[in-house]
Amino acid sequence: MRLIDKRVKVSRRDMLRTGGAVAAAASVMPMAIVHRGALAAEPVALSKDSFATLVKMARDLYPHDKIADNYYAGVIESIDKAAKDDAALKTMLEDGVTQLNGKATGLKYGAYGSVPSEEERVAILKEIETTPFFQKIRGTMITGLYNNKELWPHFGYEGPSADKGGYINRGFSDINWL
Amino acid sequence: MAAPFDLNDDSVVVVVGSGAGGGTLSNELAQKGVKVVCLEAGPRIENQDFMNDEWAAFSQLSWLDKRTTSGSWRVAKDFPGLPAWIVKAVGGSTVHWAGASLRFQEHEFKARTTYGEVAGANLLDWPLTLAEMEPWYAKAEDKMGTTRTNNIPGLPGNNNYKVLEAGAKKLGYKEVHTGRMSINSEPRKGRGSCLQIGFCFQGCKSGAKWSTLYTEIPDGELTGNLEIRPDAQVLMITHNDQGKVDGVVYAGKDGKQQKQKARVVCVAGNSIESPRLLLNSHSAKFPDGLANSSGQVGRNYMRHTTGSVYGIFEKPVHMYRGTTMAGIVQDEARFDTSRGFVGGYELETLSLGVPFMAAFLNPGEWGRSFAEAMDAYDRMAGMWIVGEDMPQEKNAITLHASEKDQFGMPAPNVYFDDHPNDDAMREHAFKQGSAIYDAVGAIKTVHTPPYPSTHNLGTNRMSENARDGVVNKWGQTHDIPNLFVSDGSQFTTGATENPTLTIVTLAIRQADHIASEMAKGTL
Numbered sequence: 104m105r106l107i108d109k110r111v112k113v114s115r116r117d118m119l120r121t122g123g124a125v126a127a128a129a130s131v132m133p134m135a136i137v138h139r140g141a142l143a144a145e146p147v148a149l150s151k152d153s154f155a156t157l158v159k160m161a162r163d164l165y166p167h168d169k170i171a172d173n174y175y176a177g178v179i180e181s182i183d184k185a186a187k188d189d190a191a192l193k194t195m196l197e198d199g200v201t202q203l204n205g206k207a208t209g210l211k212y213g214a215y216g217s218v219p220s221e222e223e224r225v226a227i228l229k230e231i232e233t234t235p236f237f238q239k240i241r242g243t244m245i246t247g248l249y250n251n252k253e254l255w256p257h258f259g260y261e262g263p264s265a266d267k268g269g270y271i272n273r274g275f276s277d278i279n280w281l
Numbered sequence: 282m283a284a285p286f287d288l289n290d291d292s293v294v295v296v297v298g299s300g301a302g303g304g305t306l307s308n309e310l311a312q313k314g315v316k317v318v319c320l321e322a323g324p325r326i327e328n329q330d331f332m333n334d335e336w337a338a339f340s341q342l343s344w345l346d347k348r349t350t351s352g353s354w355r356v357a358k359d360f361p362g363l364p365a366w367i368v369k370a371v372g373g374s375t376v377h378w379a380g381a382s383l384r385f386q387e388h389e390f391k392a393r394t395t396y397g398e399v400a401g402a403n404l405l406d407w408p409l410t411l412a413e414m415e416p417w418y419a420k421a422e423d424k425m426g427t428t429r430t431n432n433i434p435g436l437p438g439n440n441n442y443k444v445l446e447a448g449a450k451k452l453g454y455k456e457v458h459t460g461r462m463s464i465n466s467e468p469r470k471g472r473g474s475c476l477q478i479g480f481c482f483q484g485c486k487s488g489a490k491w492s493t494l495y496t497e498i499p500d501g502e503l504t505g506n507l508e509i510r511p512d513a514q515v516l517m518i519t520h521n522d523q524g525k526v527d528g529v530v531y532a533g534k535d536g537k538q539q540k541q542k543a544r545v546v547c548v549a550g551n552s553i554e555s556p557r558l559l560l561n562s563h564s565a566k567f568p569d570g571l572a573n574s575s576g577q578v579g580r581n582y583m584r585h586t587t588g589s590v591y592g593i594f595e596k597p598v599h600m601y602r603g604t605t606m607a608g609i610v611q612d613e614a615r616f617d618t619s620r621g622f623v624g625g626y627e628l629e630t631l632s633l634g635v636p637f638m639a640a641f642l643n644p645g646e647w648g649r650s651f652a653e654a655m656d657a658y659d660r661m662a663g664m665w666i667v668g669e670d671m672p673q674e675k676n677a678i679t680l681h682a683s684e685k686d687q688f689g690m691p692a693p694n695v696y697f698d699d700h701p702n703d704d705a706m707r708e709h710a711f712k713q714g715s716a717i718y719d720a721v722g723a724i725k726t727v728h729t730p731p732y733p734s735t736h737n738l739g740t741n742r743m744s745e746n747a748r749d750g751v752v753n754k755w756g757q758t759h760d761i762p763n764l765f766v767s768d769g770s771q772f773t774t775g776a777t778e779n780p781t782l783t784i785v786t787l788a789i790r791q792a793d794h795i796a797s798e799m800a801k802g803t804l
Contacts, residue, residue, distance in 0.1 A: 104597060107659065164647045167656060225648060232647075241647055249639035249655070250336050259659025260601065260635040263333030265486040269476030270439075275603035278440040280596045281447045281721060 105274035107259050111170070148186035148193050152214075153200040154179060159216050160203065161244050163224050167257070174254060178247030182240070192239075199236030203227060286318050286508050288541050293318045294795065295529055295543035297515045297558065300373020301784040302768035303549030304493025305424075307509070308501035309792030315799060317507045318541055319498075320531055322514035322550070323369035326376075328495060331484030335636045338483035342376060344369040347692040348553070349681055354697040355730045359644035364695035366733040367551055371511050372494030374551065374735065375781065376484045379606035380462040380491065381629060382427040383778035384418050387411040388616055389669070392774040395616060396623040401700055402671035403581055407773040408745040408754040414786060421786040425463035425491040426470060435459040436466045436475060439603030441630045444592070444662035448717035449610045449628075456611035460629070463491035463782075464604060470496070477603035479632070513539075516690050518546055518562040518571055518764070526571070526764045532688040545795060545804060547756075549767040549788075552582065552737035556678045556770060557693040559741065559751075572741070572758035572766075577750050579679055581672035582695065583739040583775040586624075586703040588666045588711060589631060589729035591642065592718025593657045600632040600662050613668075613713065614777045622705040625777045626668025628714060633663070641732055654727060662718060666710040667736070669777045671700035678740050736780050741770040755794045756787060763804055767791055 146154040154176075161175040186193040203215040206227045212218045215227065231237050248254065255262050264270055286293050294310055296303045299321040307319040323344075332338045343366065350357035350364045357364075367374045388395045390411055393404040422430040429435050438446060438459045449457045464481075465474045475489040488495050501507035512534040519540070521527045528542040548555045556579035560570035570578055607630045614625040633641060635658055642654060676698060680691035699707075715726040744750025747759035756771050758764045767788055769780045776783070798804035 104599075106597060107599075109659075165655075166649050166652050169656075221649070228647075241645075245639050246336065246636070250636040255635055258635045258655060259597065259599070261599075262634075263480075264602075265333050265476075265478045265480070269478035269487070270602040271475075271477040273602070274599065275439045275477040276437060276443065278443050278598060281443055 104277045104279055107256060107261060109256050109259055111253060111257050146180075146183045149183050149196060153197055154183060156200045156203060156215050157182070157196070157240065159224070160228065160240060163221060163228060164241055164244055165248055166221065170254060170257060174248065174251060177251070178244055181247060182243055195236050195239065199231075199234070199240075202231060202236070206230060286316060288539055290316075291527065291542035292316060292544055293542075294545045294547060295320060295541055296547045296549060296767065297529065298322075298373055298549035298551065298554070298768065299371050299493060299498060299509060300368070300549065300551065300768070301375050301378075301493065301781045302788045303547070304372060304375065304497045305785050305788035306547055306549065306767045306792050307507055308493075308497035309789055310796060311501035311504045311506035313792065313796040314506060315796055317501070318543075319507065319509045320513040320515050320529065320541065321371050321373075321509060321511045322554075323371065323511065325371040325509070325511040326484070328484065328486050328488050331486045333478070333480045333483060333486070335483065335634045338480075342368045342370050342484060347684055347686045349684055349692055349694045350696075351694060352676070352696040352698045354699060356733055357697070359730075360733050363733045364697075365551070365553055365737050366735050367737065371498065371509060372492045375492040376494055377482050377735070378781055379481050379631075380464040380604070381606050381609070381779040382422065382425060382461050382463045382782040383627070385411065385414070385776045385778055385783055386614070389774065389776040390414075399623060399671060399702060401673060402702070403674045404672060405742070405744060405749055405773050408743055417786045417790040418782065420789050421782055424496075424789070425782070425785065426465055427461050427463045427782070428466050429458070429461045433469070434466050436462055436464060436604060436607070439477060439607045440598050441600035441603070441632055441662050442608035444594070444598055444721060445608055445610065445628070445630050445664055445717060448719075448721040451720035452713075452716055454610050454612045457608070459608045460606065462604070462606070465489045472496075475604060479601050479603055479605065481605035514688060515550070515558060516561065516688055518548075518558065520564065520566065520571070520761070524566060524761060526761055536688060545763045545765065545799070547765040547767045547791075547795075548741075551768055552740045552770040553678050553693050553695060555766060555768055556740040557680065560680050561690055572751050572760045572764055574760050575748050575750060577742060579740050580674050580677045581739045581742055582676040582678055582697060582737070583670050583672055583772070584697065584731075584734035585736040585738070585775055586626065586666065586668040586670045586699075586706045586710075587731040587736075588707050589663060589732075590666070590711060590714030590718065591661050591663045591727045591729060592715075592723040593654065593725045593727070594660045594662065594721075594723055597659045598662045599659055600630075601634055605632055606630060606665075610717070613710065620709055622702045622709065624669030624702070624706065626666055626706055626710050627777055628664050628666060628710065628717070631663050631665035642727060642729055644730070654725075664714055664717070666707065666714065667777070667779060668706045668710060669775050670703045672739055672742070672774060673698065673700055736769070736775070738769045738772040738775050738780060741766045743771045743773045756791045765791065765795065
């Protein structure tokens with residue numbers, strides 16, 4: 104079978120963000136091995152703490168251990184940008200974070216981000232999963248994460264094929280383990 | 282070349298919609314010398330502009346105008362503004378369809394007689410038989426280049442099909458093959474053979490899959506008798522004092538309204554828009570909408586009993602490589618009430634890309650088990666269940682009391698409840714689908730709820746008696762002789778099979794009838 108290199112390749116956008124040295128390492132190593140800060144720039148609408156909490160929440164929603172934080176942060180960045188000119192959205196996000204932190208405090212942790220186990224954080228999220236705040240983050244993550252072309256190799260998905268002549272000569276029927 | 286017709290030309294047949302029904306009817310009439318104006322609500326987008334990108338193509342092609350939903354079906358909860366996944370563009374949903382082209386079975390034209398009284402179901406026999414349909418089916422299969430007909434070989438099976446086939450055969454299923462597909466397995470009628478691109482749902486960039494966009498429509502335009510007018514959304518059908526229709530009012534791209542006069546009007550806007558248009562065309566003479574003396578316009582909405590099964594394996598499958606619907610298991614399509622339900626179902630391979638898999642695998646789900654299923658994407662095989670659902674009078678398209686679309690036309694509401702027969706069939710199919718994948722070593726199988734509807738049927742149904750339905754056996758409305766319905770909304774019952782072949786067949790047959798009645802001067 105024609106197999107796929109499932110390592111996520113670094114993009115030009117990442118090069119600009121992270122500098123060439125890290126990117127050069129990333130280009131030859133699986134992304135998750137390369138340690139990088141999640142946040143490239145200051146948030147434009149949310150507080151730094153709120154932003155970090157939402158990144159944590161995003162990973163708890165769709166926990167792919169081999170996908171680096173910056174991909175989760177990239178989606179939250181898009182929500183942060185949208186909140187810059189949308190006061191109602193900004194309020195919803197900040198209130199949502201306050202609610203998460205409140206529930207964490209109730210469990211004797213200071214903040215959502217300080218809750219040590221995924222299991223306990225998921226239990227907190229379960230309690231708020233019908234709220235518009237939760238649905239906003241969840242819905243945005245579904246497209247933001249899984250429609251990110253850079254991540255498609257991780258899932259073993261090759262994306263467009265017409266420009267490569269389809270799969271007629273590229274393994275459409277090459278299964279060999281049945 | 283394409284003939285532009287005058288708005289005041291009252292000799293033309295106006296066809297509303299350019300998909301499987303409208304696109305085929307328009308060309309067939311044009312070939313017979315009848316002048317046709319085909320009004321298409323969406324833009325004209327050619328193959329080269331299609332995109333191998335699920336969300337981008339969805340935005341480019343889908344009908345995304347305001348719609349609402351109600352009823353207990355899960356789509357109303359997960360996708361409340363998107364009851365149907367159909368196309369707003371020239372070619373209609375033949376741009377999006379997967380190509381499966383199956384004839385109905387004989388007993389399916391006699392659902393009421395065969396199935397008997399089913400509580401809560403509004404079953405009725407078609408005023409047509411398979412014997413009457415056969416010669417027209419043959420014409421449709423030839424037109425569409427359906428594989429396994431007319432000596433056209435079947436398509437080769439892709440990885441997704443090979444998994445289905447191996448599992449199905451281990452279970453003892455016999456009718457397992459790569460389908461009757463209107464996708465060229467060899468060059469035919471000026472179109473090339475399938476390149477196994479995948480992305481059949483996003484519009485076929487190579488043109489190997491039959492679509493009215495690049496077959497019927499240009500063929501019709503070459504006669505000089507057909508004008509396709511894109512970006513022209515019909516809002517109302519008008520009538521004269523005698524109660525005959527005499528034209529349509531439509532909105533252009535800029536929202537500006539025009540009236541096109543007509544000798545005959547044929548409605549083919551799919552099973553949500555067609556009844557919506559008839560209902561919205563109410564007048565002092567027809568206060569409940571056009572052709573609605575039976576009260577059946579918009580009712581008996583069917584969407585096929587669907588669902589998907591995804592099997593996760595230890596080793597890669599790469600199900601997305603090649604045709605989306607690459608093969609079929611037909612053994613369960615039979616009528617056999619020992620399974621606990623009437624009607625039958627097909628199992629057909631289906632694949633989604635990563636973006637749509639995330640959205641549809643189990644809408645709303647999150648957490649580690651979901652992420653783990655997504656991590657197994659390249660090790661998944663997938664199949665779609667398509668079975669006959671029960672017509673129910675309460676399942677209906679109605680005009681929303683307050684919500685309106687961008688042209689000020691009342692938005693359609695789609696109400697749907699599954700019938701207990703639908704639920705029983707879906708459960709049986711889920712179980713059999715899982716058994717197929719388990720037979721070839723699946724680690725896990727996932728049961729995916731129905732997607733927004735692609736098979737929308739039955740809302741202007743065909744009936745022998747005017748009191749039971751909206752149109753007669755020719756698709757002619759019982760109430761208004763020069764008003765026809767030409768799409769899947771004519772279906773009396775849904776049958777087990779994917780509907781496009783039957784829609785095209787009815788359109789060819791209807792064109793023959795309309796042209797001959799016009800020649801006789803009776804229309």
